[in-house]
Amino acid sequence: MCKDIGGTIMNYTKSVEKWGVFEFCSEGTTAGNPFLERSITALFESDSERKTVNGFYDGNGIYKVRFMPSFEEEYHFTVCGNFSDSKYEGTFSVTPPSENNHGCVKVHNKYHFQYSDGTPYYPVGTTCYVWNLQSDDLIAQTLETLKNSPFNKIRFCIFPKSYCYNSREPRSYPYEGTPVDGSAITEDNVWGYTPDSKGNNWDFERFNPKHFQHIEYCITELQKLGIEADIILFHPYDRWGFSTMTPEQNELYLKYTAARFSAFRNVWWAFANEYDLIKNKSIEDWERYAQIIVESDPYDHLRSIHNGNQFYDHTKSWITHCSIQRSPEGTSEWRKSYGKPIVIDEMLYEGNIQYAWGNISPQELVRRFWEALCRGGYGGHGETYIDDKAVWWSHGGELKGDSPERIAFMRKILEEAPNGGLRPKNMEWDELCVVPEDENLADETGYHLFYNGISRPGFRYYHIDDNNIYTVDIIDTWNMTVENVGSFKGRFRIDLPTREYLAVRIKKAEDGIE
Template sequence: MVLPHFIYALAEEGSDEYPKWHPMEIHFQGPLADEMDDDPNPFLDYKLQVIFTSPDGNRYNVPGFFNGDGKGGGKGNVWTVRFNPDQEGRWTYLASFRKGKNIAVEINITAGRSAAFDGASGSFTILPTDPGSPGFLKWGRLEYVGGHYLKFVDGPYWIKGGTDTPEDLLSYADFDNTPNAGHRYQAHEEDWQQNDPEWKEGKGKGIIGLLNYLASQHVNSIYFLAQNIGGDGKNVWPFAGNINPEGHPDNDNIHYDVSKLHQWNIVFSHAQRKEIFLHFVLNEAEEMNKRELDEAELGIERKLYYRELIARFGHHNALQWNLSEEYDLFLDLKPERIREFAQYIIDVDPYDHPVTVHNEGRDPDPNWLPFLGDERFSTTSLQFYEGNAKWGERVEKWRRLTEVAGRPLPINLDEFMILGPANQAQVRKEMLWPTYLSGGHLEFIQKGSLGTESLKDVEQMWQWTWYARRFVQENLPFWEMEPDDLAVVNGTNELGGVQVFAKHGEAYAIYLPEADPSGSLTMWRIQGTFLQRWYNPRTGAFEGKPRRFQAGGVVSLGLPPSDHQEDWVTLIQKEIE
């Protein structure tokens, strides 16, 4: 029997019509199993793949998974596939259900022997997306499109302004089978709202409230480890069996916790509705964590781990797979092994979500350069330790490096400086604006990351980040712009100097970490009337009277309306004739 239903809001009873970009589920009744069974192991010795064919003939080969009783229980006969349709019209599907030793990690769809509902088929209709759909459901999948910004298929280019804290986000006391849980997020329970999701009679309000808070502050990305056995926290894993949190060869890494992963998906689904990107980090820096699966090789345990995460969560519209935090620290995984990991994910993920890897922070040059130009990597994840006032320079350098390699990538600064209540203004001046006006992206890590119970301690930084991102998104064709700091002469040298982001002859955004002296903009061979306005990065508002001028030669920027020793942004745009 086949039991299709829509994940986010049930369709009319008996209907087979669902909105575009709204993930759907199809449940199949198969062999009765328990999540702890060994012979056969329902995760490893059965393989569900479903071929979805669109109205124009495109095919998606989507992995499915053992889903217990279909309601979060670990025993049952329900096998599920989650699918995210990208085209309106009539779709068909054909299920392949095979049985065999370790068959789940085989790429070959015909491996093993036919079992149960193998060959089940059906059809359904996809309707246009309601433009009022919440979060990412109205824009669709976030994709690499050949430049320095990812783009939603039916929506805008995207700029990241997120949090790396807490990295053990999923070490949450209300999740099933989470011993030594590091978080309750009680400060965020007040942010939970009526009709928000919960489970087991009121559980989950803290972590759902945390997502609501981040969304209220326009934080649009969250970084988290999917397992940290043998790492810093030793309190996150998706497995159902016996686990030594310190890391051990005898750990049971081939049975998955159906109820816990069901609860994780409730959280991830809510994040997508709140326009929060899911930054999955699949390994931690510590050696024991890297060795936990197959002694750091691409074996059965690691392949199954990747497959289970993709099958259960890959249907979400906006996410990326980060193969490892600090892949080159402690136990260096080496570029060739990282490429091998990336290739397996690409082979399994039907949606081509961006894949990346994170470096240890002293110098990414030797350890990220090997991935430049490699089509397996669609974004960066760079860490820098040292160097005040060099963030913009580094973003610009890495933009150039990816361009020269023939595959321009988004430049993401992740886990790159400790943020706390005392240094928020410094971070705004040295990191936030220089990164955005150099064409980059960022996520902040907070002081005391593992112990973070509330993200409200740095609320001023979230507000300032939103002011900066909103300025870029609402005023600039940023995806067409290039950094060009030399376009301003005689400006301030404080904190790395003037930052210029330009589409020459059309738009210029100029950040001054100290507004006096502001300098002059070189506009040789440029004609037309331009409008100059001053934007206050501390209040998120334009201030003072706009100024019109004729381009040509060298144009003095003048001074902002007040607080000349503070940081300011000036926006210069060509007026449409």
């Protein structure tokens, strides 16, 4: 139980696992505009941690504060604010994390990632922009598909999206009010958005809590599957007016979103999809919005901003990793330029729509994944096969393409590599090669992964050193096979089956030096 100084009983979580979500809930005043005029703040203290956290109004006279504890200790909290005349306090205990709870993902080894407990994390992401705003049945189908997929990260929006194959209205809207009738939007009006958004009637100072509660459900369901929620805060594809809110309205939205979502360990902040296509926001605006999230998120979740045509300056200190829309051939150079992890969230999509960005072959998408990996970065998946019910890239549903199982095979190869991620190494000019980012592991294991892409050599010569014995595997990245071809020393020749998309994995033999 939690009591104020007058003895009023409040609801709160009595026990929570490490990196879980503690929640305090209280009734409070509904006078005025609670979203704008009321505040609720809590101080959390243990022997090892002290954090102040902002809460939020959840509608129907209910105020909440959420907190993610980082230590297995007893915590004391104090809640105050003008939501109530009372001050509340209580204690709760933090238990060990459950088996699949590894904490938050953070940058590790400069160009890579790991969870809070030190478990390696290799992002293998997909894009489903508004899967979370579909029907219950379609959302359930998407979650079941993700459960059986290789993807451990998914990009999606808070705001609905209006674009080709996105003409229907979402299940809910983030604000109180009514939308313009979208029935006139068709696939012939392919871009489907109007910047002035005339006809909408929103109160941008009053949120719709049910919209955010539902997104929290989606975040939690992803968490159960071990999937990171890469949440897109802004985007340009809009017929409702959400992309043209004032700076003050944007700031209120960011603070509210951070207060609601920050305590979930699997949240990432993607400030924009194609920031440079949102014409009413300047670089100064983006910098101010970034500072709001930095100040409002006490857990320092990962942060990125995604380009359309023009790259953002990813050297900015608030940006934790580069979220890029490009073919992966520039990955090695982007590593050098920005000194951060490279995640190519859009490399074009496997599909069959009329637009070039959404009709590459599964072979080409898989090649791009391997190209990104063997240049020291990470690729992202998307699928745009036409379907009357759902297009994965937007709505989720079922995957129809041939790339996901090959991406799963690539993920297995990556997870079998030495921990800490891989970095590019200059070997032959016409063949990609990566070795462990950690130089000690590189020396210890002798691990080299070569990739030939669309080249079809019948043989290649390799030379790692003259002292150690190396085992060699030929990896067919499309047919998903691994063939060990023996052990070698010095300079040696490996005969290859003259096929595209082959990789060669070389590592020290267990018996070491002859």
